[in-house]
Amino acid sequence: MSATTTAGSTLTTTASRVWRVAALALIVLFACGPIVWMVLSSFRPPAELFQDPPQVLPRGWTGQWYDEVFASSDVLRWFANSFTVSVATTLVAVTIGTLAAYALTRFDFPGRRTLLGSLVVAYLFPSILLLVPVYLLLSALGLVGNLSGLVVAHLATTLPLAIWLMKSFVESVPRELEEAALVDGCGQLRAFALVTVPLLRTGLATTALFVFILSWDEYLFASVLTQGDTMTVPVAIAGYVTSFDIRWGAIMALGTLVTLPIVVIFSLLQRLFEKGITSGSVKG
Amino acid sequence: MTTTSTAPPARAVPRGQQRRGSIRARERRLGIMFALPATLLFLAVLAYPIFENIRTTFFSVDLLTGRTEYVGLANLRELASDETLRSTVGRTLLWTVACLAGQLALGLLAAILIDQSWKGMRWIRQLLLLPYVVPVIASALIWTWMLDGSYGILGSGLQSLGVVPDGTSPLGMESASLWTVIVINVWRGFPFAMLVFWAALQGIDQQQYEAAKVDGAGPLREFWSITLPNLRGAVIALVALRGIWTLMYFELIWLTTRGGPVNSSDIVPTYIYKIVMGEFRLGYAAAIATVTGLTLFALAAVVMVARKVRRAA
Numbered sequence: 001m002s003a004t005t006t007a008g009s010t011l012t013t014t015a016s017r018v019w020r021v022a023a024l025a026l027i028v029l030f031a032c033g034p035i036v037w038m039v040l041s042s043f044r045p046p047a048e049l050f051q052d053p054p055q056v057l058p059r060g061w062t063g064q065w066y067d068e069v070f071a072s073s074d075v076l077r078w079f080a081n082s083f084t085v086s087v088a089t090t091l092v093a094v095t096i097g098t099l100a101a102y103a104l105t106r107f108d109f110p111g112r113r114t115l116l117g118s119l120v121v122a123y124l125f126p127s128i129l130l131l132v133p134v135y136l137l138l139s140a141l142g143l144v145g146n147l148s149g150l151v152v153a154h155l156a157t158t159l160p161l162a163i164w165l166m167k168s169f170v171e172s173v174p175r176e177l178e179e180a181a182l183v184d185g186c187g188q189l190r191a192f193a194l195v196t197v198p199l200l201r202t203g204l205a206t207t208a209l210f211v212f213i214l215s216w217d218e219y220l221f222a223s224v225l226t227q228g229d230t231m232t233v234p235v236a237i238a239g240y241v242t243s244f245d246i247r248w249g250a251i252m253a254l255g256t257l258v259t260l261p262i263v264v265i266f267s268l269l270q271r272l273f274e275k276g277i278t279s280g281s282v283k284g
Numbered sequence: 285m286t287t288t289s290t291a292p293p294a295r296a297v298p299r300g301q302q303r304r305g306s307i308r309a310r311e312r313r314l315g316i317m318f319a320l321p322a323t324l325l326f327l328a329v330l331a332y333p334i335f336e337n338i339r340t341t342f343f344s345v346d347l348l349t350g351r352t353e354y355v356g357l358a359n360l361r362e363l364a365s366d367e368t369l370r371s372t373v374g375r376t377l378l379w380t381v382a383c384l385a386g387q388l389a390l391g392l393l394a395a396i397l398i399d400q401s402w403k404g405m406r407w408i409r410q411l412l413l414l415p416y417v418v419p420v421i422a423s424a425l426i427w428t429w430m431l432d433g434s435y436g437i438l439g440s441g442l443q444s445l446g447v448v449p450d451g452t453s454p455l456g457m458e459s460a461s462l463w464t465v466i467v468i469n470v471w472r473g474f475p476f477a478m479l480v481f482w483a484a485l486q487g488i489d490q491q492q493y494e495a496a497k498v499d500g501a502g503p504l505r506e507f508w509s510i511t512l513p514n515l516r517g518a519v520i521a522l523v524a525l526r527g528i529w530t531l532m533y534f535e536l537i538w539l540t541t542r543g544g545p546v547n548s549s550d551i552v553p554t555y556i557y558k559i560v561m562g563e564f565r566l567g568y569a570a571a572i573a574t575v576t577g578l579t580l581f582a583l584a585a586v587v588m589v590a591r592k593v594r595r596a597a
Contacts, residue, residue, distance in 0.1 A: 016503075024397045024408065027390070030471065031412050037437065038426045053440045100322035108308075109315025115323060122330050124525070124584075126532030128553040129573040132340055132566050133333035156329035163322060188314055217419045219535045224561065234421035238539055241425065248429050255422040266417045270410055273417075277476060278483040 035259070042066070042252035049249050065253035075254070077229065078236040082258075085147055085222075085232060086215040089154040093211045094204060097162030098170075102192060104163070105170045106178075122160035127220055130156060135224055145227055153221035158211045165210065165276060169203025170196070206272040213262055233258045334577070340570035347564040359571035368547060369555065369572065375462060376551040380530045382463075386470035388522060391477025392515070398478070399485045409482075416475040424539035427468045431455050461541050461549040469536055477522055484518035485511070524587070528580065552576055 041049060043061040069075050103109065104116060134153055135144070143149030173196055181191040197204075219234040226235055237254050240247075266273055344355045363369060398409050415423070430438040433453040442448045454460040492510050501509070534553035537543060543550035543558065550558075552572070559569040 020397055020400070023393070027394050027397065028408060028411050031415050031475070034423075034426045034430060034471070035414055035418060037430060038422065041429065050435050052434055053444070054435055054437045056437065096321040096325060099318045103315045103318035107311045107315030107318070109312045109319065111319070111323070112315065115319055115326075118326055118330070122326060124528050125330065125577075126528065126553070126580075128532050128534045128556055129337070129577045130330075130333045131556065131560055132570045132573060133336035134329070135560070136336060136340070136345075136566070137328075137333060152329060155325055156333075159322065159325055159329075188310075213417070217421075219421060219539065220557075234419065237421050237425065241428075248432075248435070251425055252429065255425050259418050259422045262417055262419060263414070266413070267410060270406075270413075273413070274409075274479055274483075277479045 038252050038255050042256045046249060065249040068250050069253045078231055078233045081147060081230055082216060082232040085150050086212050088151045089158055089215040090208050090211045093155055093158045093162040094208050097159055097207065098166045100163045101166035101170045104167055119160055119163055123164055127157050138225060144225055145230055147230055150222055150225045153225060154215045154218055158214050162207050162211055165207045166203055169200055173199045202272060205269060206276045209265060209269050209272060210276055216262060337570050338574050340567055341574045343567045345566035347566060359568050362568060363571050363575060372550050372552055372555045376531060379462065379466060379551050380527060382466045383469045383530045384523060384526060387473040387477045390470060390474040392481050394474065394478040395481035395485055399482060412478060413475045415472050420535045421539060423472055424536060428455060428540055455541050456545055458545050458548040461545060465537050465540055465549050480518050480522055481515060484515050488514045
């Protein structure tokens, strides 16, 4: 009797294991299939790309789409623009965000509650609703068509997230360490710079990762605020689709190129990324 | 600075009493100093724009000449009688509910599947997170290409199954465009839900499952009476956060269908964008944004009050 039940239960566990593996494989295919298809398409010769019906397995491969993309000096400029904007946004948002997060967790000051409240509103505020006023503001300042204008707009969307994330990291730094430094004669500023900031390395990296991805990815403000020489990659690629006859090979090459930096950063910092998502949303 | 060389504990107490007021003041000063840059930026890029948006609601702004003219309630009156806007709001709600349902369902399934200590699970998690990490411009183009009516791998697959007519992409069909972008957004958003659910699953006390096993509960029963109740917090957080983001998610739809064909996949954000960039009617766009913002605000307030009332009860 007992023998049959154990046999039965191992059977069901094997069966459920098979089901689990099959379901997992399907979901992985759904998640990664499109991305793999993009990369494959970017290496396919035109004859195979424009074949009706399309073939799944490639027979030949070519680097011609990448040659074509890199031959255009515009492409390098777009990437340089995107990189400049993302790095500038990241530096400013992380710096200002860390200072604010520190103030919010360590000090009691007038306006603290208001700042906390507006932080939540800002974090959830949809950027499409700011499109008109931000555009009017930046055009009044003469910053439309200018990369620094775009950085300002990106700060509107990334700063709340930066403060939010950094706040949870500052909270995890024990106050006693700073107090020890204060007792040893450090001023508050030096205690912050020499004790707290080094302990925030993980938090700084996580926050920088998120801000960089958001800024690199951003299309809405970029499409309104940049043109010609100042276009970022997403805006330029979107324009590429409509302005020419659709050159899918080159577009898939550009898509792969714009994805690559993000995937590289992400795989280096996967743990931080997972932690960031779970602490950034569930805590709130 | 020089006084610190003397032993601090000996005089810590009297000094603390004496200087409590000044320490308070110092803390206040430091707090303001550290928070100042962020506060100024908030004022410049959030508070002022919100104010400016409300103000613009009562103006007609001509982008070409830069002329603004006070028009009173005209924009709001137009909004109230805008039939296209009305159907767009309906689509926005459908889009949001369908995307959330899909993302949460698939995210939960994926979370349960990856909640195993199998070898290599870290890699699988990484693969499953990819759709969320890929830039939205790339995602939009991948799917447009795969669904292409002539050469797309999915497009021609759907055609040979007879789901869509020959030579067409579902993104180009009025009857299918909205559902197609919903599928794409489920693809893009489910990893986020998966991570949040997965984190919540790991917080469940394993003893609850053991107790259920002793009571003879099957896997389905376990899921209903232990797993799901424990995920309530995660579900609420996901619906609130992703709900607002999905309602106002502009990029994906704009980059795949531009709200078309006709208006079949337009939602409020793409509608606002078209009024700004296509018709240059900033006053009217501001009016829609103001009303949308106020609605969201009221909704959030109602939810918060409801939660407080329930907690108090």
